[in-house]
Amino acid sequence: MSDSALLAAVVADDEEGPALTVLRRSRHAAAASIGPWRLIASKLLRQRLAVAAGCVILLLYAIGGLAEFLAPALPDAARPQYTYAPPQPLHLFRTAPNGTTQFGPYVEGYRIAVDPVALRRSFVADTSRPVQVALFVRGPAYRLWGLIPMTTHLIGPVVSSQPMYLLGADRLGRDVLSRLVYGTRVSMSIGLAGVTVSLVLGVVLGAVSGFYGGVVDTLIQRAIEVVSAMPTIPLWLGLAAAIPLTWSPLSVYFVITLIVSLLGWTSLAREVRGRFLALRGEDFVTAARLDGAGEGRLIFRHILPSLTSHILAVVTLAVPTMIVAETSLSFLGIGLKPPVVSWGVMMQDAQNIRTIATAPWLLIWPALAVVLAVLAFNFFGDGLRDAADPYGD
């Protein structure tokens, strides 16, 4: 019934356009003067998975940015008495001796039990000694971003000498949660520098190669083939050995990523070249040439804007590669080295099967963090790639 009513409404005698039944007011179909970037943004926002992934990425960077404040302890505060202390569950409600229950977060303290047969010491929860936990507590002193002296932590034990290991402790009794939070900063940011270098090299060389063609193109393409034939892992090993020992571990790693990113630009350069070759022959580029546009203007005003969103997508997909590279190299002991804290360095502590058997949290948490970060970047990059061409379909 309603169907025919709808049809009757649209069938007018002299029609101006195709018959439509509007289901939903489209926000941008009506407004024709919305620029390409807002179209991309709205197309991206429609993909729930990509949006969720974007939120995760933002959250990870926020954690990295505020690491000192978010971590309950300092990353290298060792307390040998709590070696391999297991994670303590966080309880939110406390039962007073008189039987009433009230809000008051706490974790249970540790008691050392000795296995009479194996004579192995292990930690068991000690319900009689709850460690009171609160938000915004005073804890160990730190400098936020190395500048602002502060003592407030987001969460921590009210009495700062009491143990609180929400995600467990490592071989030296250091808090895994705090190390994970600090590691986020290093792991999430160190790849960015490398990606930036790859980006600049890839776009410039790809653009030159695709735009000018001919001999220049042939030379650059052959160079790309030579560079991409180089095996990266042996190169990393060699470079790691060649760098002076006096350098700080962080700057060593930084230099290595830069060098490896000098090899990593090739795929981006190929992609940019391909798109330049295609776009160079487009009518609108010929039109701009006939309008009198010089080469710079052709490249930067007419061709590159059509590529930017694709480049962004490629870069987003390159960041997780860098994160995985950091993690795996640190795990192998040729990337970052202690005292720097990163996810890969943390996993280095979980290299033997005995450790994994007795303290699985040493492997689980940093591995989960890596998986989460990589998946988030991949989902976001895929979404961005789909949204990158707002005029397709």
Next chain:
Amino acid sequence: MATEPLLSVRDLSIDFALRTHILHAVRGVNFDLRHGQTMCLVGESGSGKSVTARALLGLVDRPGRISRGTIRLHDGIDIARLRPGGRAIRRVRGRRIGLVFQEPMSSLSPVHTIGAQIAEAVRLHRRLDRRAARARVAELLRAVEIASPEEMLDRYTFEFSGGMRQRAMIAMALAGEPEVLIADEPTTALDVTTQAEILDLIKRLQIERGMAVLLITHDMGIVAEVADQVAVMRFGRIVEQGSVERIFYDAEHAYTRRLLGATRKLERTGVAPRKSEVSPPILSVRGLGKVFEGRRRMFGRATSPVRAVSDVSFDLFEGESLGIVGESGSGKTTVGRMVLRIIDPSEGSIRYRDRDGASVDLCALGREGRRAYHRDVRLVFQDPFASLNPRLNVKQIVGEPLLIAGIANGRALDRRVAELLDMVGLDPLAMERYPHAFSGGQRQRIGIARALALDPRIIIADEATSALDVSIRSQILDLLIGLQARLGLSFLFIAHDISVVRYFCHRVAVMHRGRIVEIGDTATICSRPAEPYTKSLISAVPNPDPRAKRMLNRHRFTAAA
């Protein structure tokens, strides 16, 4: 009319559920296909004619859906009710109804031989061993008049010309001996002479086999030449249907009349004859030629050079429109690009008389000189979609040449762009919009505004109207004629469509295989062509008058190879 229809479509409606709206692509369509009859479904782009044709084969893709109606074959099968991809619909496809697509380039596989592709269609319908299938394919290729079929069936798609590919497509459609043949714009991608041959062939096959043919087209000329029955579609509805005589001479619906009017208008000339002048030509081309050198590879042989244009000479006078017509590959676009100096000529000279009356040798121009020349000579592109940068808005597109030349910026630029948009019949308020918000015709107007921005003297229009629907085509031509009168422009109008050239140009040069075969007044060339090639070209153009079928009685030209 006593015969039972082979296929009858009743109250067919197809909806596309899109994200923000439902598009009623086809609404309540009724028609019958009868034995030995050709039904033409004619309409402009977006009218729903192709979707209707595909529905007859159960090929409506998601998000499309047949929402109502029946498509009944004469033995009672209702195609609209069959499950897509099911066995029943597959027994209809090919065996009962054959389909020929528009694009012979993309509808044949490039990696299989022509014979293998047709043999597959044959063996889907009949149990035949390889040898018998091969014989059957050869028979089919012979039926579609491909010379030496036994040899040709081992060739690949790329070895076939466009017309031969379309013949192979038809052979494939005939493989299952269908009662109904649907041809969806079968000749739109082809040259006029090839088009005439393919339409001839379809007609002949229909008579031989007594098929019903449903021909989808946008060209009223083709309708007049081949149709028995006509249905005019617009925005998903059939606004009018009847015999070809009734539609052409006694149309009732305003839209049909408008469509016919736009088509017939192009049978005449739209420009006032130019008074003969004594002034020297603004552009003078002598002995122009172009050889595309073979590319030398690092390994292997060099490809052989291709001669695209040879010995082309013509003059273009001030305020004149000179048409260059020819079929694809005749070198007309290359001539245009050489005059624009996008391509370097291999030989010959192009002289341009500039605003001060000095004669400039274009072949000797340096970078700066070329830049100045590009202000005076502007190009209007064929494709209204590819020629506008989707990332820039109309103001940026039209204002770009002004900005680069440093003529205007800021407020003055806005004013000038508004003036230009007004000149081409667009609302100046549309300045902030992006190209995707405009229709094809409007985009072409934006392209024209961009060409006019620098007060040019010559405009080279390379197939500027061939991507447009016929009603919009004549509007754009009228706009150009008006601009010519107002601004004293000269046009070099490159086209494959004789009717457009006849409407728009004072003089025509006919190109064939890189040479100008004939040049002269449009009226003379169109009514009394001297050269055999021109005769065949002009007589192959469908005439939108069913009582004077020009194409089927055409002059045939056999080129000395």
